[in-house]
Amino acid sequence: MQAIKRKKQQEKIIEGFFLVCAFVAVVSVLAITAFVFYNGLKPFISNSYPLWNFLSGVEWRPGSNMYGIFYMIVGSVFATLGAILIGVPIAILTAVFISEMAGSRVGKIIRFAVELLAGIPSVLYGVFGLGIIVPYVLKISPMAQGESLLSTILVLAIMILPTVVSISETSISVVPKAYREGSYALGASKIQTIFKVVLPAARSGIMTGVILGIGRAIGETMAVMLVCGNPIAGIPTSLFDQVRPLTTNIALEMGYASGVHQELLYSTGVVLFIFIMLINLIVNKLVKAKVGS
Amino acid sequence: MSRSIKDLFVKGIIYLATGITLSVLLFIIGFIFVQGIGLVNWDFLTRDFNEKVGYAFTEAKDVPLSIDEEKLNDINSLDNRYETALEGPIYVENIGAAISKVAYKNHSTEREQIVVTYLEKDSPLQSAIDSTGAEIKIGPDYMLQSINGKDFTDLSLEEVAKTIATESGELKIKIVQPGGGIKSNIITTLYMVLLSLLVALPVGIFGAIYLTEYAKPGKLVNIIRFAAESLAGIPSIIFGLFGMAFFVVALNFQISLISGSLTVAVILLPVIIRSTEEALKTVPMAFREGSLALGATKLQTIFKVVLPCAVPGIATAVLLSIGRVVGESAALLLTAGTVAQIPGTLFSPGSTLTVQAYYVAKEEGNIELACAVGIVIIVIVIVLNILSRITSDKLDVFNKK
Numbered sequence: 001m002q003a004i005k006r007k008k009q010q011e012k013i014i015e016g017f018f019l020v021c022a023f024v025a026v027v028s029v030l031a032i033t034a035f036v037f038y039n040g041l042k043p044f045i046s047n048s049y050p051l052w053n054f055l056s057g058v059e060w061r062p063g064s065n066m067y068g069i070f071y072m073i074v075g076s077v078f079a080t081l082g083a084i085l086i087g088v089p090i091a092i093l094t095a096v097f098i099s100e101m102a103g104s105r106v107g108k109i110i111r112f113a114v115e116l117l118a119g120i121p122s123v124l125y126g127v128f129g130l131g132i133i134v135p136y137v138l139k140i141s142p143m144a145q146g147e148s149l150l151s152t153i154l155v156l157a158i159m160i161l162p163t164v165v166s167i168s169e170t171s172i173s174v175v176p177k178a179y180r181e182g183s184y185a186l187g188a189s190k191i192q193t194i195f196k197v198v199l200p201a202a203r204s205g206i207m208t209g210v211i212l213g214i215g216r217a218i219g220e221t222m223a224v225m226l227v228c229g230n231p232i233a234g235i236p237t238s239l240f241d242q243v244r245p246l247t248t249n250i251a252l253e254m255g256y257a258s259g260v261h262q263e264l265l266y267s268t269g270v271v272l273f274i275f276i277m278l279i280n281l282i283v284n285k286l287v288k289a290k291v292g293s
Numbered sequence: 294m295s296r297s298i299k300d301l302f303v304k305g306i307i308y309l310a311t312g313i314t315l316s317v318l319l320f321i322i323g324f325i326f327v328q329g330i331g332l333v334n335w336d337f338l339t340r341d342f343n344e345k346v347g348y349a350f351t352e353a354k355d356v357p358l359s360i361d362e363e364k365l366n367d368i369n370s371l372d373n374r375y376e377t378a379l380e381g382p383i384y385v386e387n388i389g390a391a392i393s394k395v396a397y398k399n400h401s402t403e404r405e406q407i408v409v410t411y412l413e414k415d416s417p418l419q420s421a422i423d424s425t426g427a428e429i430k431i432g433p434d435y436m437l438q439s440i441n442g443k444d445f446t447d448l449s450l451e452e453v454a455k456t457i458a459t460e461s462g463e464l465k466i467k468i469v470q471p472g473g474g475i476k477s478n479i480i481t482t483l484y485m486v487l488l489s490l491l492v493a494l495p496v497g498i499f500g501a502i503y504l505t506e507y508a509k510p511g512k513l514v515n516i517i518r519f520a521a522e523s524l525a526g527i528p529s530i531i532f533g534l535f536g537m538a539f540f541v542v543a544l545n546f547q548i549s550l551i552s553g554s555l556t557v558a559v560i561l562l563p564v565i566i567r568s569t570e571e572a573l574k575t576v577p578m579a580f581r582e583g584s585l586a587l588g589a590t591k592l593q594t595i596f597k598v599v600l601p602c603a604v605p606g607i608a609t610a611v612l613l614s615i616g617r618v619v620g621e622s623a624a625l626l627l628t629a630g631t632v633a634q635i636p637g638t639l640f641s642p643g644s645t646l647t648v649q650a651y652y653v654a655k656e657e658g659n660i661e662l663a664c665a666v667g668i669v670i671i672v673i674v675i676v677l678n679i680l681s682r683i684t685s686d687k688l689d690v691f692n693k694k
Binding site: 255 | 296297299300303304306307308309310311313314315317318320321322324325328495496497498499500501502503504507508516517519520521522523524526527528529530531532533534535537538539543559562563566590591592616619620621622623626627631647648650651654655660663664667670671674675677678682
């Protein structure tokens with residue numbers, strides 16, 4: 001009896017240990033949020049820098065105590081929108097090809113290629129952008145440099161491909177066969193079936209993929225840092241203007257910043273974090289809606 | 294008729310899109326290989342990134358100054374490394390080595406240097422020691438800058454050879470160990486992978502065990518799942534900020550190997566939890582029931598029955614994680630630094646391959662070198678991809694049985 005009781009106790013203790021391990025994820029999220037927000041909100045709470053100037057300013061000159069990130073927010077949003085505009089159609093059509101048109105062997109090869117594309121580290125996309133895209137953009141650009149909004153958009157469009165392709169493909173392939181058969185029975189062609197029946201049925205899954213793609217684009221740092229130009233001021237007004245997305249602002253200056261300057265880099269992180277949380281929330285809603293239907 | 298033309302047109306666009314996706318991949322990989330392959334060789338993989346200046350102590354061979362024509366021919370046929378040598382080579386008998394003067398290029402600077410191009414087997418340079426008494430293996434490409442206090446700067450190669458040849462007995466030679474390699478980055482990457490897995494793997498696996506084997510559906514599980522999902526959606530630069538604030542500053546670990554690997558461990562957590570969970574879920578319920586029916590406790594069932602069945606899935610998780618660490622850069626830039634050195638302790642900084650690739654591309658504008666590092670990274674990524682395919686196939690095979 002005693003032995004069994006002891007064993008039961010032991011099992012309970014170990015179960016508790018497992019629970020603690022599972023909880024590390026929760027603690028991490030809380031700690032990340034707490035640390036970033038604590039450091040990022042400090043300058044506004046202690047009044048060492050006015051929040052409004054931070055959010056609306058269009059110049060970032062640490063030397064003369066000017067820290068405005070509005071032009072970076074605009075840069076981030078433009079770059080992300082552009083990347084979505086170019087990348088998403090290509091990605092969805094690729095997903096359609098893999099799941100609806102390719103034979104199993106060809107499909108496998110393309111799927112492998114997409115996985116490989118997902119596995120290439122972001123730095124290398126940046127190196128590629130710097131080596132190929134930037135010089136080409138320079139050729140058609142009226143500006144003196146090729147690092148620009150356009151280069152950033154192109155690099156990001158490539159980088160979101162694997163995310164959007166793989167999630168769209170999964171959601172297309174779970175559309176019931178009966179839908180397609182019903183459509184064919186009504187005399188629709190394959191292409192009509194794909195665009196009028198299959199894609200609408202897979203809509204919410206594809207949307208999830210697109211929003212995750214947005215998340216990837218807005219949070220991307222290293223690749224963008226190499227091709228965006230990182231100007232210290234100015235809202236981008238043309239595709240050839242340089243941009244400085246929120247992420248690169250942090251990565252560029254964190255190494256040597258101190259005092260208010262460093263805290264305001266954390267604040268930049270807070271703004272980015274809020275964007276990402278919004279995106280996560282939308283994804284969650286979408287996934288739940290899908291489960292509900 | 295018009296419908297089939299329209300269909301054909303749309304089909305063409307679909308093919309085009311797929312073609313773009315494929316060619317982008319091929320183009321990127323092709324670009325990196327074409328640009329970088331010229332720099333990838335054994336030296337590139339085994340050398341430090343930075344040059345190292347130091348003194349070598351050895352004893353000169355007791356021979357008169359002579360230049361051996363026959364040996365010189367041998368050297369010339371042996372060594373096309375310095376086709377572009379400005380002067381030389383000249384064979385100097387008392388150090389048993391041939392030296393040349395070359396325009397030495399390191400990263401972005403170029404300067405004239407006296408370089409060892411050929412070494413005899415019994416060359417005194419082969420048995421040199423440094424000031425601490427440790428052996429230095431002076432090899433080809435090492436630069437010589439002075440001997441017994443006599444500086445080589447502005448001397449012609451012949452004058453240098455004469456200067457060396459007239460020295461006898463104890464020699465104190467100022468040498469520069471050649472740089473330009475990525476040995477330290479490879480080792481740092483390895484350390485980073487090992488350390489972060491050491492932390493994240495047990496936590497992730499045990500967490501996944503809790504979620505699949507113990508937890509009853511409810512608020513708690515939802516919270517944990519939500520947290521893991523949110524963690525997966527946070528961009529790596531935010532992890533970097535957190536690592537900087539928590540590990541680097543609050544815990545005072547400095548910018549170091551330990552700060553970097555702990556930060557990456559947090560990034561890996563959702564990856565490991567998710568793949569382990571999936572692997573555990575594929576283990577048939579009947580296995581657990583059978584084990585429990587035999588009188589095994591729940592814990593015994595988990596460790597003796599469920600986990601062994603989930604090994605291929607966990608292996609996939611490990612491979613995915615290694616890929617994540619190798620590819621990680623933004624978070625490590627902020628927490629582990631950009632110093633290309635082998636971290637001596639857990640608390641010294643070091644840059645991984647990806648951070649190094651970024652550094653040379655951004656700070657030195659050296660695309661070729663960045664691509665050369667990129668080749669090493671891509672080879673690792675492809676190998677991991679293939680391995681994870683094999684392990685996940687194993688899992689499927691097990692299920693089909």
